[in-house]
Amino acid sequence: MQSIKDRVAIVGMGCSKFGERWDMGTEDLLVESTSEAFEDAGVKSEDIQAAWLGTQNQMSGQILAQAIKTEYIPITRIENFCATGTNAMMDACFAVAAGIYDLVLVAGVEKLKDSGVGFLTGGGGQPSAQTAPGVPPPAQFALAANRYFYQYGLSYEEGKQMLAKIDVKNHYNGSLNPKAHFQRAITEEQAINAPMQAFPLGLYDCCGVSDGSAAAIITRPEIAKTMRDDYILVKGLGLGVGAQQGSLRDYYDFTHFDEAVYASRMAYEQAGVKNPREEIDVCEVHDCFSITEAITMEDVGFSPRGMVKNDIDNGFFELSGDGPKVNTDGGLKCFGHPIGASGIRMIYEVYKQLQGKADKRQVKNVRLGMTHNLGGQPGSFTGAISIWGTRD
Amino acid sequence: MAGITSYGAYIPFYRLGKDTAGWGSPIEKPVINFDEDSITMAVAAGMDCISGGDRELVDSLIFATTTSPYIEKQGAAMVAAVVDLRRDIATNDATNSLRAGTQALRSAVDAVKAGSAKQVMVTAADCRTGTPGTEFDQTSGDGAGALLIGDEGVIAEVIDSYSVSDEVLDNWRAEGDGAVRSWEDRFVLQTGYLSVMPEAIQGLLKKVNLGIKDINKAVLYGPNPRRHAEMARQLGLDAGQVQDPLFGQMGNTGAAYSLMQLIAALEGAKPGQKILVASYGDGADAILLETTDQIANFNGKRGIKGNLEKKRIRKSVGVRGATLKGLDGGGPSASARWRDRESIDRLHGAKCLSCGLIQYPPQRICSRCHTKDQWETVRLSDKPGKIFTFSLDYLVGGVDSPLAITIINFEGGGRGMFTMTDREVEDVQCEKPVEMTFRKLRSSGGVHNYFWKAMPQRFQGAFQGIA
């Protein structure tokens, strides 16, 4: 087994404005993100030899061909819940690293605001016996929050305040980002007193629902060199897919997510990262719920087990903090979660930070950036990690 | 000797009572929750009845009710599966009459006497709705009883029985009717109840050559307390001879009423006592039983007494008769449900023969050691459990808001995610004990879809026989 490290480069990226895009359909969103990516890379759609599309709701890769009118190139559709976008990037990188294609487009898209509901639903799928409890995502993640509070002896007030600080940080970061869905800072009191969705998660502990798309142009480093100076390089790609261990094994503790642990281990090994708390400069994590971000800080090795509250209280993950800057663009909290797009939207932020083009959100001296996705529910996830760095 | 070898009962956890807003009566009335019906209650009574016993010995199950959820589809087959009885048994529904319970008991005794079955489980359940505010609503209750009939380990022998069949329009409910209809009160009583039930009782006493004073306990069907008392007087029974009809606590539970009263009588009975059971509905049944020495050592059941004690009073009347509708209007996939019937109906988990981990639902490949297709079945429905973690969802609950979702760890191993019912918000906490209860999840596409839920542990030991 070989590492993917430094074998693939990103030479252009695009990201649509996220939000309630009543004016835009799936194809329009794809056109918006890919046009920016083509322009950024200085290539045309005819130059693309193959594409990978990450989407949860669209069948087959055809929608991308339809939207940007590619001529009979291979387009693969990948779906892996919330890891969809990152997984599409991963398979595209493998094909480039294998030398099959030189210039590949990776796009992620989701149009969620045509469904008429304000939140994400469980999603239909196979005809089934319909005996599984219809548990919406907030209730699934509340399972982790309640057990985390219980295991580490946090009172409701202590736990709730820890989560609120995450909401406040991400909303502040989002207020600096013109592409975010929500661009408004909030206070701790607002977060704590918001209507309860699934105890103990309130409105501001949950990410929103939005439309969006993001895209990347990838190639081999030799070719990237001829295209631009500030391309970025892949350092590690990890994917950990669960198998319901959490419900089948009565010893699973609900206070950590193995899928993310395994995925980050794979990615760190490829990237040669030994001490993520010290080495990672910026990190976009899957804050579908505030508790997810808290637990993820421990899963990916930023905080010791059971200790994330200290780091949160100390502002360690804030733009002005001493640790990895987490969700510098506002995260899912402010971007919402158009499923297929999120992973690539995260890579877009890391790309901009590595290039020093993140404007008001720019972190100093960024060398290594990371993204994290988690799809499913506690006990059964698909987890993805990608690590990116500047060229040496 | 054929007779009763075990019994069990179920009375809903929640009651309407004097502290219930909107009820306006001091009478306590057990009422089904939105997710219960006659099938779920019959299951709970059957689980109590068979607890600590051997399911392998049961050759037949009868389900008696006037409120079957289906017009065409047998209730008994479902109850038998969910209680986890054998597959090669006879099942039968006794229905459409308030006498369905005692008729089922007679059939069961006949089968055992004839040798066609070693043991027969009789379950009876009803949840008849009356118009709110009427006398019917005040005196009726929801509940279920179960009796195991056999010829070994008999606690009460069935001595003899006598029946009268009578065609009269006194009480009825046509297809599609919500509430029971009846003809003028005095006509109903004089030509029906007060003349036909005594006819059956006298017929039985004559047949066995006994007088009414020889009876130690008379279990009498009665539509309400007044008529029940009138019947006792007319038969010449002393107060001490009459089984408490449990009006004001349990109420008239329809087709299950006579059997549930009989169970209450057995709970207080000593060896060698003669018990008369009389029921009414399109005729009358009279059955004579005599308790044996074995009744002195019989225990471990929730029964009527336990079920009446372990109760909660509803804060408000709430929506009565509401069920959760499916979101999509489509029912479950029949073939998918059929394939998973063991894990859905019987709540069977599987224990890996290689590493011993119990997993629910049953798997092909072990989650821990990867052994393929090497399993032993484990029934989880009767096991106590604890809430490992939970959430309370305020978005989707509907009549059940906040929806309590729990991860349950079973005593002895195994885990599952279940919604929690019959609970107050304060019951839903990490490490609180629970038991499993079979409930109706939702009705959609013409299908009543049932599955197990967790509820606060009502009895220590769940359904494995109480201490």
Next chain:
Amino acid sequence: MAGSIRDRVAVAGMGCTRFGERWDAGAHDLIVEAAYEALEDAGIEITDIQAAWMGTATMSTGMSLSEPLRLQYIPVTRIENACATASDAFRNACYAVAAGIYDIVLAVGADKYKDGGLSGLTDGSMPGPGHAMTAGATGPPPAQFAMLATTYFDHYGLSFEEGKHMIGRVSWKSHLNGQRHKKAHFQREVSMDAILNAPMIAWPLGLYDCCGVSDGAAAAVITTPEIAKRLRKGKEPPMFVKALQIAMAPNDGNFNTKFDYMHVEATVRAGERAYEEAGITNPREQISMAEVHDCFSITEAVTMEDLKFSERGKVLRDIEDGFFDLDGGLPVQPDGGLKCFGHPIGASGIRMLYEMYNQLQGRADRMLNPGQPSRQIKDPKLGLTHNLGGGPAGCAIFVGIVGLEGA
């Protein structure tokens, strides 16, 4: 320019369930059945698998594979690409191995259709345009593919009887092959008379011109050539991957007036690229056998021309001459095709590869129904598989070529 996959990746083990109305088996059971046959065939354990790809049209995420097999946090990617789903899962897995990222991976395809309570696929299986629900206007699949037939008959001056007989013989041949195969859904020969007189579904396509709906799964263990040869030492040889091509049409057939409704352009493109990738110059001569996407008999007929097995407008003669029969010059659908296996979308592409694999290894008679003549093709060297997902006017096409080492 793009590189080639030729001989860089090999298949060391394969498995395939019996296809059909598998009331006894859920998707998980089907997956276990197929995957374990593949693992046993390759002589490896489930824990040897480093990553996996899952092709399925109906189930979400890679967890649809990790759950039944209880894979422990390894990467599992779910691919969906209309009817090319399974083949594209296979393709993505091959690239990861070719890149050296993983040494041994598993590709599985599966779909369970017979829990829906319907006896046919609905038009809901077609990729939507991403706008409002206007997709229904293009009609259900038989109606869409019937347009290929009506246009083809008209253009080449075939009478209804001539055209109907031509496509009828396609189905007749597939049923004859399917009759010999133990794992087929339909294992029965059907007479030409029955085919020609069957109820009309979408004129001129009758019942036997359409494939059925069934449940099934298939799996492949993919690895490097070195490991494949080591694993199969002393056994039948591994199967080598020669070409993997996808062509995604821009779905403009219904508004581009240049589209002729007599061919599928994406098949032509994918085929040409696959031949180039595999170094094939004369497919009619060099390809030993093929499994193509005969969702309808007319699709198979037209595909023979698109893949250059027959000259344009000349497929009728090849079909009537028996060129594509099991004992013909280029046997097509040696296992009976979609016609006899039905079309559990996620499984079909790998099911086709399974037939190539067994034929290449000389093991085709493992699946022979008792009393039937041998179904083994003589000394095959190269096999082609083809999927068409969508409709004639816009579709995802896969063309893959596999063969023995050095072929």
